[in-house]
Amino acid sequence: MKLTILGCNSGVPRENSQTTSQIIEIGNSLFLIDCGEGTQNQIRKQKIKFSRIKQVFISHLHGDHFFGLIGLISSFRLLGRTSNLDIYGPKGIKEIITLQLKYSQSWTNYQITFHELSSLESELIYENDFIRVFTIPLKHRIYTNGFLFKEKKGLRKINIDMVNKYNISTSDFENLKKGKDLILDDENIINNELITLPPSKPMSYAFCSDTSYHEDLVDIITGVDVLYHESTFLNIHQELAKLTKHSTASDAAKIAKKSKIKNLILGHFSARYRDKKDFLNEARVHFENVELAEDGKIFIF
């Protein structure tokens, strides 16, 4: 998996730090999560082709998470997109987008399908051959979901050494990868495990922003490889975090620890803090493997 942070500032975009948006790339698929104002420029900066974006997941309808969506949709149209776009987001997103398309008389010449979310329980919302995407209900001032990307168990791998030994034909590869035994010409059976290697371990990524400290997350994200958790505030503004239903760096790290995840990425920083290292220091009291999000930063896992 490859995670590209396009923006991780909370509230107000600044010259060199944009509001929330990121791209998670899994196999050949690429998913856009949230779309703050200016996201299309951030995507260009990363030299990511617009046409590769086919699914967009919007966590909630605060502006710093979706004000860039209408611009992206319009640019897709102006640049001649023809392939479908699927948008997953809270109820209301369809009305907001279509109202603007109506007044501008700029209907897209590609199909947009809105998948409006309203469930308070985690649900499977997207699936392809390689991954499943589940919602992670969060606790914020308005209806908000995080998103859990789980790779499916992959296929077994052919052990090249055995291909020569047993003179295996490439036409058998597909069945072998699926775990079937090999039947030789003399009708002898070779056990699958002798000629294949186990599949790579499926990876998982959880995006949780925005949310207050919310232990209900733990059940859903237990054991994920990477968790992006918002930490708008530091401990000195703990009361403000509670009031605005955001998290501190400590909150995020406590959730990471309880969920036994492997790596934590902090983001959605309030612009009031000059030195982002304080977020690291506060989080590391509770959880060791922490990194900070930053515009343009890429995480490979």
Place this chain on the structure above:
Amino acid sequence: MKLTILGCNSGVPRENSQTTSQIIEIGNSLFLIDCGEGTQNQIRKQKIKFSRIKQVFISHLHGDHFFGLIGLISSFRLLGRTSNLDIYGPKGIKEIITLQLKYSQSWTNYQITFHELSSLESELIYENDFIRVFTIPLKHRIYTNGFLFKEKKGLRKINIDMVNKYNISTSDFENLKKGKDLILDDENIINNELITLPPSKPMSYAFCSDTSYHEDLVDIITGVDVLYHESTFLNIHQELAKLTKHSTASDAAKIAKKSKIKNLILGHFSARYRDKKDFLNEARVHFENVELAEDGKIFIF
């Protein structure tokens, strides 16, 4: 007057060229015209204080002219604005903005007054002690207005040399500036023109984007000091200009010539052209005083 170009690209924002937005500063007042995506970042780059923006004029509801407005409004709120904001724009703008504020449950703690425009005739829409703003009905695919900023005739200026000669008190200055004669203690009357100088010539600025070639403009903008006129295309794409109801550089220059304006600024360039000098060359065939808009460029007049 001071004109700051924040963006002058048409359609799609690019990394170093944003969509339409500009600020015209007249006396102590500052007016935002159009507000493409990312305008708030452009305002920051120019080190212009957000609190100085009190009136916003939106030409039409194509995204490259207003997608940044909701973000600007939200940032005003997050940064603690309390003063009123007046928005002048086509019918529909109120519905678009309030729908997004409703879903985000982020009502502003300052008052926004929407002045929705629907007239097909030029009308006076704003006035203060120093200027008047009129609409300029344009001819585009959807309802669109340009805006004409006309300084009022200024006050006469006190001739400092005469202040000493006649021992004029500062308490008389206001009446003298308004053109009244001076009555001396011995009841002699000194003619105003002897002790004051004529006011500066009132300046005028016309913003016309987006529009096809439209001679009806001429009557409204005749004699203005500066005209910003869109020139999305060059002559080689004349047919495309007609089809999309945009102008070529020649169209803009012809309007400038017929209107006997003093200076023409071209903008709203299609991203298809690498070398913007071709716009200058085409326009200068018809009108000499032409300049090209460019992000961050400032025109003083």
